[in-house]
Amino acid sequence: MKRSKQLFKLNDKFKLNDRVYISLFKYGVSIVLFILLGSLLIMSQGVDPISATRVLFEGTFGSKRAFGNVLRWTAPCILTGAAASVAFKAGVMNLGIEGQVLLGGFVAGVLGAFLELPPALHILVCVIAGGIAGMLYAVIPAVLRLFFNINEFITTMMLNYVANFLTQYLTQQVLAGGLEVWGYVNMQATPTIQKSAVLPTIIPGTSATLAFPVALLIAFAIAFLYKRTIQGYELKQVGENLRFSKTGGVRVVRSFMTIFLLSGLIAGIAGGIEVIGTYKKFNTGFAAFYGYDGISIARIAELDSIAVIIVSFIWAVLKAGSMQVERVLQVNRLTVTILQYIFVLFVAIDYAGIYNRYQDRKIKKRIREGEL
Amino acid sequence: MFESILRLSFAVSTFAATIRLSSPILFGAIGGSFNDRSGMLNIAYEAVMLYSCFFSVLGSYLTGSPWMGMLFGVASGFIISVIFGLMVYTYNANNMIVGIALNSSAWGITTLLMVLIFGVRGSFFSDRIVSFKPINIPFLQNIPFLNTLLNNNVILTYLAYVLVIAGYIVMYKTPFGLRIRGVGQNPAAAYTAGIDVKKYRWVSLILMGIFTSISGTYLTLTGISMFSENMTAGKGFLCMCAISIAKGNPLKILLVCLLFGYSQALVLVLGTLSIPTQIVSMIPYVAVILVLFVNGLKSFKGTADIEV
Numbered sequence: 001m002k003r004s005k006q007l008f009k010l011n012d013k014f015k016l017n018d019r020v021y022i023s024l025f026k027y028g029v030s031i032v033l034f035i036l037l038g039s040l041l042i043m044s045q046g047v048d049p050i051s052a053t054r055v056l057f058e059g060t061f062g063s064k065r066a067f068g069n070v071l072r073w074t075a076p077c078i079l080t081g082a083a084a085s086v087a088f089k090a091g092v093m094n095l096g097i098e099g100q101v102l103l104g105g106f107v108a109g110v111l112g113a114f115l116e117l118p119p120a121l122h123i124l125v126c127v128i129a130g131g132i133a134g135m136l137y138a139v140i141p142a143v144l145r146l147f148f149n150i151n152e153f154i155t156t157m158m159l160n161y162v163a164n165f166l167t168q169y170l171t172q173q174v175l176a177g178g179l180e181v182w183g184y185v186n187m188q189a190t191p192t193i194q195k196s197a198v199l200p201t202i203i204p205g206t207s208a209t210l211a212f213p214v215a216l217l218i219a220f221a222i223a224f225l226y227k228r229t230i231q232g233y234e235l236k237q238v239g240e241n242l243r244f245s246k247t248g249g250v251r252v253v254r255s256f257m258t259i260f261l262l263s264g265l266i267a268g269i270a271g272g273i274e275v276i277g278t279y280k281k282f283n284t285g286f287a288a289f290y291g292y293d294g295i296s297i298a299r300i301a302e303l304d305s306i307a308v309i310i311v312s313f314i315w316a317v318l319k320a321g322s323m324q325v326e327r328v329l330q331v332n333r334l335t336v337t338i339l340q341y342i343f344v345l346f347v348a349i350d351y352a353g354i355y356n357r358y359q360d361r362k363i364k365k366r367i368r369e370g371e372l
Numbered sequence: 373m374f375e376s377i378l379r380l381s382f383a384v385s386t387f388a389a390t391i392r393l394s395s396p397i398l399f400g401a402i403g404g405s406f407n408d409r410s411g412m413l414n415i416a417y418e419a420v421m422l423y424s425c426f427f428s429v430l431g432s433y434l435t436g437s438p439w440m441g442m443l444f445g446v447a448s449g450f451i452i453s454v455i456f457g458l459m460v461y462t463y464n465a466n467n468m469i470v471g472i473a474l475n476s477s478a479w480g481i482t483t484l485l486m487v488l489i490f491g492v493r494g495s496f497f498s499d500r501i502v503s504f505k506p507i508n509i510p511f512l513q514n515i516p517f518l519n520t521l522l523n524n525n526v527i528l529t530y531l532a533y534v535l536v537i538a539g540y541i542v543m544y545k546t547p548f549g550l551r552i553r554g555v556g557q558n559p560a561a562a563y564t565a566g567i568d569v570k571k572y573r574w575v576s577l578i579l580m581g582i583f584t585s586i587s588g589t590y591l592t593l594t595g596i597s598m599f600s601e602n603m604t605a606g607k608g609f610l611c612m613c614a615i616s617i618a619k620g621n622p623l624k625i626l627l628v629c630l631l632f633g634y635s636q637a638l639v640l641v642l643g644t645l646s647i648p649t650q651i652v653s654m655i656p657y658v659a660v661i662l663v664l665f666v667n668g669l670k671s672f673k674g675t676a677d678i679e680v
């Protein structure tokens with residue numbers, strides 16, 4: 001009797017107090033390892049890590065322009081992160097965000113270049129059409145999964161490659177062929193979009209566009225969906241325990257489809273916004289890494305939309321800073337990419353599980369020694 | 373146009389290319405089938421293959437022997453699979469996210485290593501990288517059709533097909549294979565039967581690492597003798613697809629790999645025609661989806677459903 005009481009107490013204590021410590025420990029350990037490995041990687045290229053860090057911060061917070069650049073990178077990170085967290089939270093393994101971003105970007109680029117519309121409407125049309133393109137592209141794996149029981153992680157991954165080649169084909173062969181009339185030379189991109197379709201900047205003189213507040217809005221909307229609505233709760237249930245939610249009367253097929261469409265829509269919007277906001281034209285293959293960045297951000301943020309915003313900001317600081325570090329100190333910008341993914345690895349470790357195992361061992365030891 | 377497409381699609385040289393192009397996918401798929409059957413979804417094939425590509429080139433460059441290159445490659449594959457195992461089995465990390473992190477960092481790390489060690493960007497080639505030499509089988513020389521099809525391949529090509537049979541025998545005719553399948557199907561039952569579940573999962577994971585890295589060696593040290601940035605370009609994922617379609621049966625894997633190899637051979641031969649290259653390059657990836665689709669037709673019930 002006494003023993004079970006004691007055990008219960010230990011368990012209880014773990015739940016109340018140690019969760020915060022575990023979280024702190026998790027990110028603490030990851031950051032320390034990140035800094036250590038980063039220093040090693042930077043030193044291996046013959047550069048002093050401290051000066052590299054200084055350059056990184058100068059390149060991100062040093063001037064208005066630099067900070068604008070950070071916000072510019074934050075927007076796509078939040079959007080792809082949101083697209084990934086929506087999907088993964090409901091148990092849908094959408095690894096095809098890159099393809100959906102590409103298609104959304106392509107459609108927005110084409111509409112931006114060829115449609116004649118008043119400014120605000122033009123932007124709206126481009127973004128929404130981009131979103132719909134991404135959404136429709138997500139329908140393929142969804143249908144294959146629901147009707148033919150084909151696991152979506154393979155189909156989405158293959159559809160990334162298909163989207164890449166498809167947009168390349170459309171840009172280079174279909175569009176470029178008819179565009180010689182326009183004095184169009186660059187085969188790697190669609191023509192520049194019209195002025196009416198360019199997303200306005202929020203800080204004048206920088207590359208920070210309206211994309212940032214839009215991304216914030218979408219992230220908050222998703223947080224609201226999951227935390228405050230019944231539909232969101234159902235979707236979360238589907239992700240956490242499919243069998244339970246099926247027995248409980250959740251229409252799993254419908255929620256599965258909804259998630260796929262929503263994830264594709266956000267990814268498509270991300271592509272559209274990137275194209276009309278930053279590049280002003282669709283560059284083939286501009287979305288390399290966007291998808292896996294999004295999935296990694298979502299994972300670090302533990303699939304929480306609000307945390308996605310914070311992680312995206314840090315991710316963007318590293319991304320914008322790495323380019324500055326490469327320019328000033330000739331440190332390869334891939335160094336930062338590598339470190340980002342190594343950080344993902346460290347965060348993926350289940351520290352709570354390790355802690356539990358350690359606690360178990362301690363209790364077992366005490367039982368063996370006759371204390372309990 | 374249509375005629376020449378048909379003629380090229382069924383030419384003997386296309387089938388010969390199929391045999392060559394299937395073997396790298398075969399190595400990874402057969403090795404990985406054990407990992408798959410042990411019940412662990414592992415998507416780090418791309419990472420293992422890319423590291424092995426780099427280290428095979430490095431080994432061959434340093435020692436001048438393709439076999440040493442292969443040893444370097446296998447060592448790197450072993451290390452990556454051990455990292456995966458440590459993360460997933462020992463530290464309970466999510467297998468999907470570990471796979472993604474390994475895959476995505478592999479591109480950066482191999483490129484960075486190329487810059488640091490060889491001092492070049494993009495791609496690296498040198499006379500000092502020694503590849504495997506094609507083997508000439510004398511008795512095949514006089515048979516017209518088979519000579520083009522089977523002769524003058526490197527030793528790894530033949531080994532890949534031997535591996536299929538070996539893989540089938542190990543998987544279905546030995547206690548080891550039975551235990552691996554048992555561990556995957558019902559770990560609790562396997563544990564009750566006295567099988568060390570963890571040990572079998574680790575062994576199958578390391579098998580995957582070793583054989584997938586031979587795929588990487590094959591990609592670099594047969595013919596082209598070079599390493600270029602992200603040179604695997606989805607071949608690792610093809611291994612995974614083959615396993616998933618064949619549900620880990622080595623003989624079915626052979627069929628699927630031949631199909632994938634054929635679609636890649638089509639990319640090579642049809643690229644010489646005036647068809648847009650982007651459309652041709654799409655073939656292997658569309659083929660994967662089509663094969664999955666045909667394979668999935670039998671579970672089509674007319675209504676949408678998710679199997680629990």
